Structures are given as structure tokens and as C-alpha cells.
Amino acid sequence: MNAAPRVLAICGGVGGAKLALGLDRVLPAGELALVVNTGDDFVHLGLHVSPDLDTVMYTLAGVVSRSQGWGREGDTRRFLDEIGRRGGPTWFQIGDLDLAVHVERTRRLAAGESLGVATAALAASFGVRRPLLPMSDDPVRTLVETYHGVLEFQEYFVRLRCEPRVRAIRFAGAETARPSAAVLSVLASDGLEAVLVCPSNPWLSIDPILAVPGLRRALERCRAPVVAVSPVVAGRAIKGPTAKLMAELDIEVSAAGVASHYAGLIDGFVLDELDAALASRLALPSVAVPTVMRSLADREALARATLDFARSLTGGPRLRHAS
Amino acid sequence: MNAAPRVLAICGGVGGAKLALGLDRVLPAGELALVVNTGDDFVHLGLHVSPDLDTVMYTLAGVVSRSQGWGREGDTRRFLDEIGRRGGPTWFQIGDLDLAVHVERTRRLAAGESLGVATAALAASFGVRRPLLPMSDDPVRTLVETYHGVLEFQEYFVRLRCEPRVRAIRFAGAETARPSAAVLSVLASDGLEAVLVCPSNPWLSIDPILAVPGLRRALERCRAPVVAVSPVVAGRAIKGPTAKLMAELDIEVSAAGVASHYAGLIDGFVLDELDAALASRLALPSVAVPTVMRSLADREALARATLDFARSLTGGPRLRHAS
Numbered sequence: 001m002n003a004a005p006r007v008l009a010i011c012g013g014v015g016g017a018k019l020a021l022g023l024d025r026v027l028p029a030g031e032l033a034l035v036v037n038t039g040d041d042f043v044h045l046g047l048h049v050s051p052d053l054d055t056v057m058y059t060l061a062g063v064v065s066r067s068q069g070w071g072r073e074g075d076t077r078r079f080l081d082e083i084g085r086r087g088g089p090t091w092f093q094i095g096d097l098d099l100a101v102h103v104e105r106t107r108r109l110a111a112g113e114s115l116g117v118a119t120a121a122l123a124a125s126f127g128v129r130r131p132l133l134p135m136s137d138d139p140v141r142t143l144v145e146t147y148h149g150v151l152e153f154q155e156y157f158v159r160l161r162c163e164p165r166v167r168a169i170r171f172a173g174a175e176t177a178r179p180s181a182a183v184l185s186v187l188a189s190d191g192l193e194a195v196l197v198c199p200s201n202p203w204l205s206i207d208p209i210l211a212v213p214g215l216r217r218a219l220e221r222c223r224a225p226v227v228a229v230s231p232v233v234a235g236r237a238i239k240g241p242t243a244k245l246m247a248e249l250d251i252e253v254s255a256a257g258v259a260s261h262y263a264g265l266i267d268g269f270v271l272d273e274l275d276a277a278l279a280s281r282l283a284l285p286s287v288a289v290p291t292v293m294r295s296l297a298d299r300e301a302l303a304r305a306t307l308d309f310a311r312s313l314t315g316g317p318r319l320r321h322a323s
Numbered sequence: 324m325n326a327a328p329r330v331l332a333i334c335g336g337v338g339g340a341k342l343a344l345g346l347d348r349v350l351p352a353g354e355l356a357l358v359v360n361t362g363d364d365f366v367h368l369g370l371h372v373s374p375d376l377d378t379v380m381y382t383l384a385g386v387v388s389r390s391q392g393w394g395r396e397g398d399t400r401r402f403l404d405e406i407g408r409r410g411g412p413t414w415f416q417i418g419d420l421d422l423a424v425h426v427e428r429t430r431r432l433a434a435g436e437s438l439g440v441a442t443a444a445l446a447a448s449f450g451v452r453r454p455l456l457p458m459s460d461d462p463v464r465t466l467v468e469t470y471h472g473v474l475e476f477q478e479y480f481v482r483l484r485c486e487p488r489v490r491a492i493r494f495a496g497a498e499t500a501r502p503s504a505a506v507l508s509v510l511a512s513d514g515l516e517a518v519l520v521c522p523s524n525p526w527l528s529i530d531p532i533l534a535v536p537g538l539r540r541a542l543e544r545c546r547a548p549v550v551a552v553s554p555v556v557a558g559r560a561i562k563g564p565t566a567k568l569m570a571e572l573d574i575e576v577s578a579a580g581v582a583s584h585y586a587g588l589i590d591g592f593v594l595d596e597l598d599a600a601l602a603s604r605l606a607l608p609s610v611a612v613p614t615v616m617r618s619l620a621d622r623e624a625l626a627r628a629t630l631d632f633a634r635s636l637t638g639g640p641r642l643r644h645a646s
Contacts, residue, residue, distance in 0.1 A: 045427075046429045046430045076401055079419045082419070082423035083426065086424060086445060086448045099402050100411070101405075103368050103402075104406060104409045104410070107368050
């Protein structure tokens with residue numbers, strides 16, 4: 001990055017990538033960096049797979065599958081079908097184009113590159129100009145404790161389709177993981193105007209990032225306002241298992257439940273216009289806007305609204321622990 | 324294998340696989356086993372690639388590319404083209420179907436399986452019923468000493484298209500490699516009737532197998548006749564760099580040059596009908612038959628002629644060192 005970006009987006013996979021794309025489209029060159037969850041990363045078929053990094057990269061590159069929101073548009077499964085015929089596992093979807101990214105990432109890591117460097121090279125090959133930053137170069141693995149034992153994230157999320165009831169979520173390796181130096185540098189920069197927590201699953205996609213102690217500390221200390229966008233609208237998750245998970249964890253399934261989860265970390269909260277009535281229950285500034293992103297215009301509008309709201313908080317009181 | 328096979332074929336890649344297919348078609352179930360060169364094996368894109376094992380496996384499975392003699396018929400290169408766009412290496416051809424075998428083999432090896440066990444599982448998935456035996460589970464790597472330095476085999480063979488002039492060939496790891504226990508068991512069996520050295524490149528494809536000391540010793544000691552088929556016809560190699568290599572190594576580019584190379588190891592030699600006049604120069608029994616295999620019928624005919632010739636040597640004097 002040439003100058004320090006003014007906006008840092010904290011991102012999981014599909015939901016977060018939508019807002020990331022909106023931000024990418026409304027912010028000038030050099031003004032946006034993204035820190036992405038790697039707690040979903042896993043080694044599959046001997047390959048290092050980084051689902052959230054890929055989803056954000058494909059989305060910003062304009063090559064993401066429009067129907068799925070992850071994977072490559074127009075991808076084929078010649079390889080995966082053949083893996084099945086050879087007796088290998090096929091439960092995790094890998095398209096023929098998608099596979100090239102996993103193989104090239106694995107090759108780079110085996111050659112000694114850090115995940116950050118490998119990601120930068122891959123992103124550059126797709127023409128992605130925004131810094132796409134893994135939260136850490138060290139491995140952090142999201143583990144889901146269910147009533148049927150502890151599951152690796154992809155086992156839970158893909159193979160078992162989030163069916164097992166969840167008791168708790170852990171992030172193995174997070175305690176000792178060093179945060180991305182590039183992220184720390186963005187957070188420490190005087191030029192930073194806003195940190196935006198994208199509407200990804202707070203427990204599965206954002207918490208792994210916050211579980212890296214040095215990163216959370218830097219976030220708490222940064223001078224720019226931190227604003228989260230609710231992934232829950234009218235008591236339902238826009239996508240994925242967020243609502244089911246919140247219920248299983250005994251958390252109120254509402255935008256207010258999400259805001260409480262982020263208490264001590266954020267200075268403001270963006271909730272959906274359908275949830276405007278909840279604003280009075282929140283102990284922090286909020287704005288109610290349309291948050292369901294169906295079109296590209298929706299993504300841009302939410303990006304603008306979130307940025308405007310964050311900037312309106314500049315200079316206001318900090319609600320964060322370490323501020 | 325249920326009973327001990329009566330015939331063991333020693334095999335490299337494309338040339339050897341043709342005769343292997345002929346043998347597969349003319350020998351009853353249970354009567355053929357194949358030991359295959361793994362000196363060409365290498366790790367590429369983080370994947371364990373076994374070119375000769377794959378060529379023989381695809382050939383016996385009937386899925387080999389008819390035009391190339393290696394790789395899969397009808398394969399596509401979605402993955403490889405994408406690797407190129409990501410900045411990765413594309414000089415080594417890997418089709419989308421072919422890739423599944425490399426990934427599944429790599430996965431099995433990483434899970435602790437031996438190369439022999441992983442190969443057996445892959446071969447079974449293709450319906451290959453003949454024991455397909457890597458010469459060793461230990462790594463042996465063919466290194467080509469050229470006037471421009473030492474090259475790994477695939478660098479020399481594929482990337483540089485055998486262009487550098489060769490001074491010598493080495494087999495790193497061969498001295499300490501343990502031979503395949505299954506091969507030793509076949510060679511020690513009373514029921515073994517013939518060992519056939521297929522018309523692969525003697526220096527690049529057969530020598531790595533012979534370079535494994537325990538395997539060579541077992542071959543020298545086995546009671547069945549050992550017969551080699553010449554890959555050189557009328558002073559030219561049927562395929563590949565054999566003739567060029569022989570010239571560079573100061574070896575007479577003829578079937579007689581091949582027979583000399585195998586002296587002390589073989590009891591009989593099969594040369595092409597065009598080379599019948601060379602027979603008188605050989606210090607061992609030989610037969611001159613059509614050896615150029617264009618059609619399936621050619622493969623079967625050469626297999627039958629070679630088997631008949633080998634069986635005619637049974638009970639005759641042994642020409643091998645340790646017999």
C-alpha cells in the first residue's frame with residue numbers, strides 16, 4: 001500500500017465480502033484495507049485452503065460465483081468428480097479454477113512464504129488492488145464444541161451443514177498467534193478514519209480475528225471509530241447459521257444480541273431499517289438503514305451509509321475498553 | 324495378488340507401458356506383476372507426481388491418451404491454465420483428471436501410507452487387477468549430469484526437452500533404498516517363469532530400478548530367465564531421447580549397444596526384425612521379431628513372442644552374474 005488506508009474493513013466470508021465490495025467501489029484507490037478471518041483455513045487433500053480470503057479475493061476481483069457468493073463463476077468440477085472416482089473425499093467443494101488457487105497458495109507456503117505474502121501475490125494476480133490481509137500468518141483454527149464432540153470448522157460448517165447443536169466455539173492457536181504486522185500498522189496510523197466490522201457471522205467469522213490478542217488490543221486502542229454492521233435482520237440471519245447458532249448459545253436472536261456481543265469493542269452499530277425500533281435499547285450510537293444487499297447498488301449504498309455514520313462518530317466519546 | 328505371478332515385467336513409462344498392455348492382454352489373471360520406475364517421481368506444485376506409475380496405470384486401465392501415450396484421454400487443462408494466470412509454473416503438463424491422481428496420492432502419502440499401498444489403492448480404483456509395484460517405497464531421484472550442471476529428471480526431460488548434452492546419470496537415494504517387498508517376493512517365487520525388461524529407455528527408465536541394490540541382487544539370483552526387449556530399432560529410438568542419450572554417453576546407437584548395457588543381467592534379448600543381422604554379434608540368445616507397437620495387435624504379438632522366447636530359455640545356462 002502506498003499511503004496508509006483510511007478505512008479498515010474486518011471481514012469474514014460471503015456476508016462480509018458483499019460490504020467489502022461496496023466499500024471497494026465507493027472508496028478511492030489507497031483508502032481501503034481489509035483484514036480477513038483465517039480461522040476457517042484448513043488443510044484438505046494436502047492443500048492449504050483459505051475459504052474467507054478466497055471469497056473476499058474472488059468478490060473484489062469480480063470472479064466470484066454470483067449464485068453462491070463463494071467459489072468461481074463458471075467453475076467446473078472435473079477434478080472433484082475424479083477425486084470421488086479415486087476414492088477421495090468430495091464433501092468440500094473445489095472447482096477446477098478454484099483448485100489452482102489452493103495449489104498455488106500451498107506451493108508458496110511450502111516454499112517458505114508467509115500467508116500474507118502468498119495472499120498478496122495471489123490477489124495481485126487477480127488484479128485486486130486493496131491490501132487483503134490475513135489476520136495472522138500463524139495458524140488459528142476455529143473449533144466448534146458440539147454435543148457430539150469437538151469439530152473442526154469445515155467439518156461442522158460444510159460436511160455436517162451446521163446441524164450439530166453448538167455448546168461453545170474455540171480458536172486454537174489464537175492466544176499465541178501474532179497479528180498481521182500490516183493490520184497493526186493500519187490500526188496505528190493517524191490517517192485511519194474508520195474501522196468497519198462487516199456483517200459476517202460474529203461468532204464464527206469475526207471472533208477468530210478478535211481472538212488474536214495483539215489484534216484485539218490494537219483495535220481497542222485505535223483512534224478511529226469502530227462500527228459494526230448487523231448480520232441479523234428482523235430476528236433472522238440474512239445467510240448461514242448465525243440465528244441457529246445464537247439460539248444454541250442462548251443469545252437473543254436479534255440485532256441487539258449482536259450489538260451486545262460487540263460491546264466494549266465498537267463505537268457505533270448499523271442495524272437494518274426493519275430493526276429501527278431496537279435502537280433505543282442499544283447503549284451506543286446507531287443508525288438504521290437498509291442492510292440487505294441484493295444488488296451492487298445495495299452494496300454501495302450500505303458502504304456509503306456505514307462510512308457516513310462512522311465519520312459522524314469521529315471526535316465523539318469512545319465506548320471501547322482501552323480507548 | 325492371490326498366487327505368485329508367473330511373469331514380472333520391469334517397466335518405465337510410455338514404451339514399456341505398451342508391452343505391459345500386451346502382456347496384460349495375453350496373460351491369464353494372476354500371472355503378471357509389474358515393477359515400475361519411480362526415479363522420475365518428483366514433487367511439483369506440492370504434489371507427489373509418479374509419471375511412470377501413472378502411465379502404466381492409465382495404459383492398463385484403458386484411459387491413457389491415445390495420441391500422447393501418457394496422461395488421460397480427453398483430459399482438459401482448466402486447472403493448469405489457471406495456475407499460469409496465478410503466476411505458477413505450467414511447464415509440466417497436468418490435466419484436470421490427471422491432477423486428481425496426484426492429489427489423492429499426495430494425500431495418502433501424507434496420511435502415512437507407503438507409495439506401494441497408495442499405488443495399489445489408486446490402481447484398484449481404476450479397476451487395474453495386475454499388481455502395479457513401485458520399485459521402492461523409498462525416494463530414488465534420477466539426476467542428469469549435463470554440461471550445464473546437474474538437473475532433476477523432469478527439468479531435463481520435460482522442461483528442457485532433453486536438449487542439454489548428458490555426461491552421466493545418477494540415482495540419488497538408490498544405494499539406501501529398500502526394494503519393494505512385493506517385488507522381492509515375486510522374484511523369489513518358484514512359480515516365476517520369466518522376467519521381462521520392457522522396451523523403456525535403459526538409462527533413464529530401467530537403470531533407476533536396477534540401481535536399487537537389493538532389487539538388482541534379487542534379479543540376478545532369480546531362477547527364471549530374464550529377457551530384455553530393445554527400445555532401439557535400426558539405430559533409432561522408437562520414442563524419446565534414447566538414441567541422442569546413447570550417442571552423448573559414447574554408446575553404440577543400436578540394439579547391440581542396449582544388449583551390452585544389460586550384459587550380466589539378462590539371459591536373452593529381443594531385437595527388431597530390422598536388426599536381425601545384429602544377432603550374431605550378441606553374446607547371448609536372441610530373437611528378432613517385429614517390435615514396433617502401433618496397434619493393440621502389435622502389443623499382443625510382441626508380448627506373445629517375448630514370452631515364448633523367455634520360456635524357450637528355461638533350463639538353459641544362466642548368463643547372469645549371481646546365477
